[in-house]
Amino acid sequence: MSIDPSLIRILTVDDHPLLRKGIAALVNTEDDMKLVAEASSGEEAIEKFRACRPDVTLMDIQLPGLNGIESLSQIQREFPDAKVIVLTTYSGDIQVVRAIKAGARGYLLKRQVHRELLETIRAVHAGQRRIPQEIAVELVDHPRDDLTPREIDVLRLIAGGNANKEIADLLSIGEASVKSYVANILSKLDAKDRAHAVTIGLKRGIIEL
Amino acid sequence: MSIDPSLIRILTVDDHPLLRKGIAALVNTEDDMKLVAEASSGEEAIEKFRACRPDVTLMDIQLPGLNGIESLSQIQREFPDAKVIVLTTYSGDIQVVRAIKAGARGYLLKRQVHRELLETIRAVHAGQRRIPQEIAVELVDHPRDDLTPREIDVLRLIAGGNANKEIADLLSIGEASVKSYVANILSKLDAKDRAHAVTIGLKRGIIEL
DNA sequence: CTTCGCCCCCTCCATTTGGGGGATCTATAG
DNA sequence: CTATAGATCCCCCAAATGGAGGGGGCGAAG
Numbered sequence A, B: 001m002s003i004d005p006s007l008i009r010i011l012t013v014d015d016h017p018l019l020r021k022g023i024a025a026l027v028n029t030e031d032d033m034k035l036v037a038e039a040s041s042g043e044e045a046i047e048k049f050r051a052c053r054p055d056v057t058l059m060d061i062q063l064p065g066l067n068g069i070e071s072l073s074q075i076q077r078e079f080p081d082a083k084v085i086v087l088t089t090y091s092g093d094i095q096v097v098r099a100i101k102a103g104a105r106g107y108l109l110k111r112q113v114h115r116e117l118l119e120t121i122r123a124v125h126a127g128q129r130r131i132p133q134e135i136a137v138e139l140v141d142h143p144r145d146d147l148t149p150r151e152i153d154v155l156r157l158i159a160g161g162n163a164n165k166e167i168a169d170l171l172s173i174g175e176a177s178v179k180s181y182v183a184n185i186l187s188k189l190d191a192k193d194r195a196h197a198v199t200i201g202l203k204r205g206i207i208e209l
Numbered sequence C: 001c002t003t004c005g006c007c008c009c010c011t012c013c014a015t016t017t018g019g020g021g022g023a024t025c026t027a028t029a030g
Numbered sequence D: 001c002t003a004t005a006g007a008t009c010c011c012c013c014a015a016a017t018g019g020a021g022g023g024g025g026c027g028a029a030g
Helices: A017-027 A042-052 A069-078 A094-101 A115-125 A133-141 A149-159 A164-171 A175-189 A194-203 B017-027 B042-052 B069-078 B094-101 B115-125 B133-141 B149-159 B164-171 B175-189 B194-203
Strands: A008-013 A033-039 A056-060 A084-088 A106-109 B008-013 B033-039 B056-060 B084-088 B106-109
Touching: A008 A017, A008 A042, A008 A115, A017 A033, A017 A115, A017 B017, A033 A042, A042 A056, A042 A069, A056 A069, A056 A115, A069 A084, A069 A094, A084 A094, A084 A115, A094 A106, A106 A115, A149 A164, A149 A175, A149 A194, A149 B194, A164 A175, A175 A194, A194 B149, A194 B194, B008 B017, B008 B042, B008 B115, B017 B033, B017 B115, B033 B042, B042 B056, B042 B069, B056 B069, B056 B115, B069 B084, B069 B094, B084 B094, B084 B115, B094 B106, B106 B115, B149 B164, B149 B175, B149 B194, B164 B175, B175 B194
Parallel strands: A008 A033, A008 A056, A056 A084, A084 A106, B008 B033, B008 B056, B056 B084, B084 B106
Antiparallel strands: none
């Protein structure tokens, strides 16, 4: 029962069973990799990580519920040398910045993946970082301030079709405050109006549908 | 080289290679199914369909580029007895209605899929239809008119942060026309304002990010 | 301690939206 | 032919928006 030191033990985290199956199928055709666990939520990811101590973790950041980045940070806190590769569907995503800040070693778009996935797993396992150029550009293009929690609240309510006054009531603040939040949001997101802000917020993963 | 009549020959259409791999892995563990082709775009789907004449086609409707529903309709036109199951990520989706109108025999959310996928494949292959309740409810809740092409144009431009006057210029029509389109959009989508319309449009799959 | 960021509140005002109407014209379906 | 649906345009008007200022408190980080 000795452990082959060259065998890369992998944990996958994704809420789509089919995607996990796809990763499993891909990984298990490789001699030097082995899928040791799967998780479908942030909480489960943390549990499975504790239990298995995988060499490399492949993690979707847009998980149902609240976490994704959260569970990534927590894993990093507990296991500072955890090697996590983030998988995502969309590229233009502020989540990327957060993921990298939270300690992700690699970043991949679900779309490309084939060779890249295997290469990235091996590179990250070898201690390297793999952030695709496409994403690095994003980081330069949008060094923009992240929205504050309150601003995100407001943006979410905007997306829900609430007028400033309604937002004010819902948040128990004055309409004037809402207006200044909206102004900040538009400025930070470089949006032309609230509808545009919604589009950008969704694109960047600041809010969800 | 005789063809086993009980063997269900399957074509998968999805732009995510990993997802196709997942489906492949799942399908190939079943004795009565065989994956005979894969496509990653609408055009490719049509080609592959012509070439392979699969018994059942699993198709994602949110394909890159323009098609999805388009290629489904085209396949149905050419091969009226084609059995297509539509796969999608999100549920609240007007695409569903279109897909069903276009001749889809089954409808599945990527999320659930496991048993359901196999069951649905077999059911559809046997000539049945499989529209989950969850979706059927949508159809009742939103028997709403689909947006007209022009309205969709306008909605897309709204999402891009364009003011009515800008939309008018971009479409080379009068601002008054834009205003009436916007009014129609708000009414049809049951949206409170343009920002809300964007949210709903994205949720229903009328427009994309 | 002092600064800075976040959060809250305010006023004034031009511009834009959105909700009522209604009116042509064209193409297509019954 | 007639009805229907889509695309285009028009008016009026109340309400909301967004852009420009301003101020103040509070907590964390320097």
